Amino acid sequence: MTTGDASRHDGESAEKLDEQEVNRKLSRSPSYWLRLMALFWRISPARISVLALLTWAVAIVPGLQIRLTAAAVDAVTDGVTAAGGDTARDALITALAGILSLSLLAHVVGAYAQYLGAVVGLQLTARISEQVMAKGTRMDLATYEDPESYDRLQRAFQESTTGRAYEIFSDLVETVKNLVTLIAISAALFSWHPWAALITLLSPLPAAVVQAAYGKREFEVEYDRAQDRRRAYYFQWLTTQDHTFKEIKLFGLGPHFIRRYRELVQGFYEVDRRLAMKQEGWSAAAGLIGVLGATGAMALAMLSAMDTGEVGELAGFLQAIASVSAASSGMLVGLATLYQNTLFTGNLFDYLGLPESIIKGGARPFPERLRHGIELQDVTFVYPGTDTKALDGFSCLIPAGKCCALVGQNGAGKTTIVKLLTRLYEPTSGRILIDGHPIEDYDVDQLRSGIGVIFQDFIKYELPARENIGFGRVEALDDEARIARAATASGAAEVVAKLDDGYDTVLGRHFEDGAQLSGGQWQKVALARAFMRQAPVLVLDEPTASIDAEAEAEVFGRLREIASGATSLVIAHRFSTVRIADKIIVIEDGRLAEEGTHGELMEHDGIYAYLFNLQAAGYRAEDGPDGTGDEEEQDREEALR
Numbered sequence: 001m002t003t004g005d006a007s008r009h010d011g012e013s014a015e016k017l018d019e020q021e022v023n024r025k026l027s028r029s030p031s032y033w034l035r036l037m038a039l040f041w042r043i044s045p046a047r048i049s050v051l052a053l054l055t056w057a058v059a060i061v062p063g064l065q066i067r068l069t070a071a072a073v074d075a076v077t078d079g080v081t082a083a084g085g086d087t088a089r090d091a092l093i094t095a096l097a098g099i100l101s102l103s104l105l106a107h108v109v110g111a112y113a114q115y116l117g118a119v120v121g122l123q124l125t126a127r128i129s130e131q132v133m134a135k136g137t138r139m140d141l142a143t144y145e146d147p148e149s150y151d152r153l154q155r156a157f158q159e160s161t162t163g164r165a166y167e168i169f170s171d172l173v174e175t176v177k178n179l180v181t182l183i184a185i186s187a188a189l190f191s192w193h194p195w196a197a198l199i200t201l202l203s204p205l206p207a208a209v210v211q212a213a214y215g216k217r218e219f220e221v222e223y224d225r226a227q228d229r230r231r232a233y234y235f236q237w238l239t240t241q242d243h244t245f246k247e248i249k250l251f252g253l254g255p256h257f258i259r260r261y262r263e264l265v266q267g268f269y270e271v272d273r274r275l276a277m278k279q280e281g282w283s284a285a286a287g288l289i290g291v292l293g294a295t296g297a298m299a300l301a302m303l304s305a306m307d308t309g310e311v312g313e314l315a316g317f318l319q320a321i322a323s324v325s326a327a328s329s330g331m332l333v334g335l336a337t338l339y340q341n342t343l344f345t346g347n348l349f350d351y352l353g354l355p356e357s358i359i360k361g362g363a364r365p366f367p368e369r370l371r372h373g374i375e376l377q378d379v380t381f382v383y384p385g386t387d388t389k390a391l392d393g394f395s396c397l398i399p400a401g402k403c404c405a406l407v408g409q410n411g412a413g414k415t416t417i418v419k420l421l422t423r424l425y426e427p428t429s430g431r432i433l434i435d436g437h438p439i440e441d442y443d444v445d446q447l448r449s450g451i452g453v454i455f456q457d458f459i460k461y462e463l464p465a466r467e468n469i470g471f472g473r474v475e476a477l478d479d480e481a482r483i484a485r486a487a488t489a490s491g492a493a494e495v496v497a498k499l500d501d502g503y504d505t506v507l508g509r510h511f512e513d514g515a516q517l518s519g520g521q522w523q524k525v526a527l528a529r530a531f532m533r534q535a536p537v538l539v540l541d542e543p544t545a546s547i548d549a550e551a552e553a554e555v556f557g558r559l560r561e562i563a564s565g566a567t568s569l570v571i572a573h574r575f576s577t578v579r580i581a582d583k584i585i586v587i588e589d590g591r592l593a594e595e596g597t598h599g600e601l602m603e604h605d606g607i608y609a610y611l612f613n614l615q616a617a618g619y620r621a622e623d624g625p626d627g628t629g630d631e632e633e634q635d636r637e638e639a640l641r
């Protein structure tokens with residue numbers, strides 16, 4: 001959706017777009033409520049029961065107070081007409097004592113119930129956030145790479161932080177409370193004056209209908225603008241991050257992003273303003289009906305009291321009008337809010353209900369050491385939602401215990417192979433065999449535990465160096481010797497030695513006393529994380545792009561020793577790394593182009609030799625103006641031809 005689209009949206013178009021979604025969510029409301037209640041119940045059955053019981057117990061107080069008010073006024077009338085004397089005074093004192101006790105009780109119980117509500121609300125919000133996090137870790141990579149599913153995840157994440165789920169619970173409790181209050185009061189009102197009672201009870205209805213209608217409209221608009229919301233958030237994020245600052249500043253992109261953010265937000269503002277204007281207009285008109293209804297009921301009750309002379313009833317009635325209109329508008333508006341909250345929280349439950357990792361494994365344990373190797377047989381892969389083949393009938397063998405290099409140009413399909421090997425995706429066709437058995441036969445958790453991977457976009461954990469490395473094998477987070485060995489192997493030990501608190505130093509700049517590392521230093525830490533794993537298969541996706549040539553040569557010169565017999569696959573663009581591999585696999589446009597040792601491939605004089613020479617010529621041409629540069633330049637031109 002473009003910025004222009006955002007400003008074109010109005011309530012009407014959003015309504016058409018998401019009508020189906022809204023209806024689907026509404027039909028599921030009872031199931032959402034049940035799940036929410038079950039969740040609540042699990043948090044603290046005792047607190048929930050006390051909260052509900054206290055809230056509902058307080059609900060009958062207004063009904064009792066009305067009767068006591070009527071009794072008090074009757075006692076006053078008796079006293080004034082001198083018919084009652086001391087009896088009237090006693091009756092008045094009893095009624096007043098009753099009113100006072102009930103008010104105090106309602107006040108104290110109400111305050112305690114509010115405290116309980118706040119506590120369980122906090123617990124519920126934290127529990128739901130945890131559930132969203134846990135769900136996020138159980139989803140497939142495809143969910144994160146598909147914009148629609150990612151939108152869903154983001155909506156659910158937003159909902160998990162708003163406390164709206166708790167509002168549904170309190171809406172339900174409040175609705176029941178108001179219902180109890182209404183029943184308690186209505187019993188008295190209908191016995192005194194049925195018509196006035198009916199008008200009093202129904203007059204808040206139009207306001208509730210307006211509220212519900214606009215709650216729905218608001219949901220539709222928000223639902224529809226999820227992408228633009230994320231885009232606006234992205235511009236905010238770009239202009240407020242430490243690692244984006246340099247480029248944004250030097251390219252002068254700040255004003256550009258602020259303008260694009262403003263355009264989006266103005267689009268939202270226009271739609272929201274129009275919605276708010278219509279909603280307030282209709283609410284005011286509906287509220288007028290409420291005001292007229294309450295006044296009409298009061299007039300009816302007064303006229304009736306003139307006929308019957310029942311002043312006590314009239315006083316009770318007048319008090320009841322205020323309580324009833326508060327309770328019935330509370331109930332109806334509560335229902336409308338419940339409706340809106342249910343729609344929004346539906347995003348959360350829809351997400352929590354999404355099928356989890358559809359990639360299932362078998363029961364075969366992953367070998368501690370590979371004996372044959374990993375074989376890709378005629379593997380084709382098309383990313384979901386696209387129709388181009390990222391891999392196109394790709395076949396190769398990664399022999400056990402050897403170090404293989406995977407080489408190819410950008411977008412050739414190298415990282416895609418890693419995603420398939422780690423079962424983040426399934427091949428569209430073809431097979432992957434590990435030691436002769438289909439990859440699907442292996443237990444997925446064991447498979448992932450048996451493969452140590454560092455991706456090119458590895459995470460820079462803003463946590464202590466110890467954890468940055470130890471996360472490679474989280475069960476061994478306390479094994480200092482293992483962490484130190486992994487750090488030494490990758491060259492991270494030298495980096496850590498210079499930090500103020502050694503392995504306890506927090507890396508990055510997000511938290512106090514954090515130490516920022518250079519790109520290459522971060523990469524050494526990430527590499528240590530892969531070595532920490534000590535897995536039978538080691539996959540390094542461009543692990544040394546930022547590491548200086550000397551350190552890289554040192555690591556790769558000793559990779560076999562470091563990986564101690566593991567089968568390793570290294571994706572690299574620097575041919576000085578690649579050439580020392582036992583086997584080099586060249587991929588081009590998702591197909592196997594060549595394979596062999598450095599010597600064999602150079603002899604073959606194909607694409608590998610071409611790329612190798614190109615890079616080597618580049619280095620030699622940089623040697624300086626000693627006369628050799630021209631010669632190398634000629635080589636390069638030749639290679640390019």
Ligand SMILES: Nc1ncnc2c1ncn2[C@@H]1O[C@H](COP(=O)(O)OP(=O)(O)OP(=O)(O)O)[C@@H](O)[C@H]1O
Binds near residue numbers: 386390416
């Ligand atoms: N999540 C995705 N959804 C759709 N297409 C994708 C996705 N990831 C990669 N691709 C496409 O698949 C192809 C192979 O991508 P891949 O990341 O495997 O390349 P690569 O060889 O690792 O490239 P590089 O050297 O730049 O890292 C590319 O054309 C890319 O555009």
